[in-house]
Amino acid sequence: MLTSSSTILDKKYIKLVLQISLTEISFCIFDTLKKTIDTFGQYPLPKSASFTDVETAIIQFIKQTPILQSKFDDVIVLHNNNLMSFVPQAFFNEDYLGSYLQYNVKVFETDFITFDVIENYEMNNVYIPYVNINNSLLDCYGSFNYKHAHSILVKKVLDLSKNNDEPQMFVHCQQDNFQLIAVKNQKLLLFNSFEFKTKEDFIYYLLFTAEQLQLNPESFQLKLFGNITKESEIYQIAYKYVRNVSLFIENINLEAAISQEDYLKNFILIHACE
Structure with a gap:
């Protein structure tokens, strides 16, 4: 993502979309000038009983994959998990995010919960992102935007x-x-x-x-x-x-x-x- 000191001469006109689950990393690289996707990639993660081991494998793969170490103008990280729930806007209150998940997700007091606004459809996707992975990705990309993968999925199907x-x-x-x-x-x-x-x-x-x-x-x-x-x-x-x-x-x-x-x-x- 461009920083405040970037100029048009620094732009590479490429965007990275990185999708992360506990079983696979997938990504695409998008040429923003031609509006075409240049590269798709998938990497199945090794099975492990430890969430920490999975997180480590994810970050190691990203750091050791040259194409993912390119300079990108924009990086979008998609969290793909089932720690989420769609909530109609009429019933939504940002102060009570945890209450929307407690019936189908085991929620802890220390969990960070956020939401995506599903534009044009008067609903929100409340979810728990992979916070430790986000923090590690800051070292890789400096800054990036993130969403839940199912927010993209449902909005496009509705469209x-x-x-x-x-x-x-x-x-x-x-x-x-x-x-x-x-x-x-x-x-x-x-x-x-x-x-x-x-x-x-x-x-x-x-x-x-x-x-x-x-x-x-x-x-x-x-x-x-x-x-x-x-x-x-x-x-x-x-x-x-x-x-x-x-x-x-x-x-x-x-x-x-x-x-x-x-x-x-x-x-x-x-x-x-x-």
């Missing part, structure tokens, strides 16, 4: 549901969990995140949620994206039980030369560049 009065279900698939977003014409009906080990776990959560929302598997639209292809087990089992299933690729910008695979896998990174 793309405009003028569609039929309920739609979007499923963003990751390695061992998925985010389920149900929408209707830019209204968020439900957001939840589920951990799963088998394709049977996946379809159970999907159909159970549809039942609770009174959505008929014979009629509602199911859009799948993230770490998924038509050959994936979870795509195949969804196709077996839900009539209208497709990969969510309608919004690919062909001029930006983004492949279908990259768009599906890097949906959040791509739209964080906007």
